[in-house]
Amino acid sequence: GRIRDSASSRDRAHVRRLLDNTKGQEDRKKQIGELAVHLSHLVDITNNINEAICVIDRNHSIEVGFNKRFSDVFGERDYSGKSIFDTIFANLWGNSANETKEFLDLCFASTATEDAMLNDVNPIARFNYIYRANGNEREKILKSTVVRIKNLSGSVEHMMLIFDDVTIEERSDHEMKIREKAFEDELSIMTLIFRNDKDMIIDFINSLNDVIERIQEKYQDIDQDTENRKIMHDIQGMVHLIKGESFALGFDEIAGAARNFESYIKTVADEVIVLETNLNIIEFYENLYSRIDRINTIAQRLFSIGEGTQKLGKDLVMIDTHKYDDFKRSFQDLLNRHSENRLTVAELLQFQKSIEQLNWINLGSLKKELQLISEKSVIKDNKRAIVNFIYDVVGMPEAKYRILKETLVHLVRNSIAHGIEDSDGRKAREKDEAGRINIHISQEEGTYKVLYSDDGAGFNLDKIRQRAIANNLVSGEKAALLTATELIGYTFKSGFSTYDSIDMVAGVGIGMSVVKNNIIHSLNGAMKIRNQPEKGISISMSFQ
Structure with missing residues (x-):
């Protein structure tokens, strides 16, 4: 009887353990199912953010988990198991490649250091990514951030790299600065135009265009007669005329370009024209012409605000004295606000756009x-x-x-x-x-x-x-x-x-x-x- 009772007791304990194990397996299956749902959501989230994400291990190999944006930025191919230095960092060389490897190794080793402090010394916080398209080299500007993935013991076995393509933003900032500088120059020219009498400005611009055309005609004669000293002296006289008229009305940039051109002609006027001289004359002429052409463009915009026509350079422009005077007063108000730093860049660019719409x-x-x-x-x-x-x-x-x-x-x-x-x-x-x-x-x-x-x-x-x-x-x-x-x-x-x-x-x-x-x-x-x-x-x- 005691043997039978003992066996029955062991059977009950065994059945209890089996039941406990079964319940544990069901719990684990439920947890795995929930984890799979979370992972699926995580994949959806990472695939729909703007940053490119990949995970690397201690050997710098890219894990399976990189998102869709990563493929968009670096190209669609299989990165899994490949070294990050053989793929996206393949064009880092010399000190840059060594510094990046040392930095990544430091991130894996320095478990007590915060990610923010590591990112402060990140050598690839901003780098140029070189790739090929249609047989030609292209370039992207990327920013990167590291986020370490720690296990339960606190050690780092994997690390997430987050890349942001800032090519358009940085180039847009650069282009914006260029536009701001160009508009500052345009404001300066517009101020000079408004400071002088309208008819006087029109006569001045027509005179500039007439003289610059005659300089071009004279220069073409040099090819036919490289020893004709009179041609060079005639050009010098015309450039001198541009210098004097521009200086009198306050157009110092044109006057300065004319002065430099005149000084050069003076040094070579009595010499035989050789290839080097020819090239230098062309450079001085184009420098002067570009400044005159800019005055032409801005003046045409300012004067094309009404009815009736008047010759301005090679073109006929529409001029209405009342509208012109109203616009001149509006411009003066804008200029005053700008000098007092009460005008935003956006307002300046909008004003520039409104001027362009006039023509x-x-x-x-x-x-x-x-x-x-x-x-x-x-x-x-x-x-x-x-x-x-x-x-x-x-x-x-x-x-x-x-x-x-x-x-x-x-x-x-x-x-x-x-x-x-x-x-x-x-x-x-x-x-x-x-x-x-x-x-x-x-x-x-x-x-x-x-x-x-x-x-x-x-x-x-x-x-x-x-x-x-x-x-x-x-x-x-x-x-x-x-x-x-x-x-x-x-x-x-x-x-x-x-x-x-x-x-x-x-x-x-x-x-x-x-x-x-x-x-x-x-x-x-x-x-x-x-x-x-x-x-x-x-x-x-x-x-x-």
Whole structure:
């Protein structure tokens, strides 16, 4: 009986342990399930933040856990198990590479040091990432932060690296400083213009343009007669005239450039003109011309604020005395606020934009420019193209005109480089020998509408797909599933080109990205693309 009772007791204890183990396993399964959900959420979160994230171990190898943004910044490929120094830090060399390795080792070893203190001495807190696209070197500006992952014992076996692509921000800051400096210079010139009598300024500018043209004509005579001393003395006299008139009205920059030009001519006027002298004269002339041209541009903006016309340089500008005087008073008020530091940079730039809006430009000259670009571009590849340019609007503000002109120039070049076939190719497709590029600009209820089309080969989708794979923008498996619209979207990425080489027409990979940036961002407009393989493309654009 005692043996039976003892055996029964052992069985009950065994069953109790089995039940306890079963309950423990169920708890663990529940915990693992909850952990899987948390990890899934974590992956979603990391894939939807703007920073690129990866995790490395003590051997500097990248773990599986890097997010989608990491692939966007550094390129889509398999980083798992690869050394960070063989991938994203591959272009760090010399002291930079050694310092970075020492820093990462320090982060793993110094468990008691706070992450913030380590990031203060981070040698890659800001670094330039060099990569290749279309066979050319490109550069990104990146910032990095380290976050160490400690285990229960407090040691660091893994570390998270967070990268932020600040290329656009830093370049934008640089461009903003350039714009601020340029506008400060513009304010100075506008002040000088308003300080003097309007008619006197117009006479001065017309005189400058007349003299600078005569200098150019005289200089061309030097090539025919390098020993003619009179030509150099005539040029010296004309430069002296510019110096005197500019100094009298307070335009010191022009006067200074003229003085330097005059001093140089004086030293070489009695010598035979050699190549080095020629190059120096060109440099002095261009320096003087650029300053005069800047006065021209600003004066045209200021005087183009009314009705009636008056000659200013080579152009006729609209002048209304009352509007001009009102604008002059507004400008003086703005200048006073600016001198008292009560004007923000944003207000200055807005004022600059409003000035640019005053000057309307006729679209007639754009037709000739685009046809000339077309003629120069087709020479290299045995192609012919005719630009049909129709516009139903008189003109548009200078700021919009400049952006539209740049957009159309890129589109024409792209049509010739990628769309318009050579003579043999067009004959094979029973097309006219000369390609057709059609541009129609109209305006409806304040909205500009631009329809651009060519009768070339259209977008080569297979070539776009192959180049996207070659540039590590997409995997081969995903590329095979992309739609025509998605493939065409790659052509608008900066640095993407299907051209096989770089020349004066194409190959850099900025053309279509500029088109998109100009219409969508700069003009806050919209665009639609229609692709017809072997028949051409059409792009409709609209902006206000």
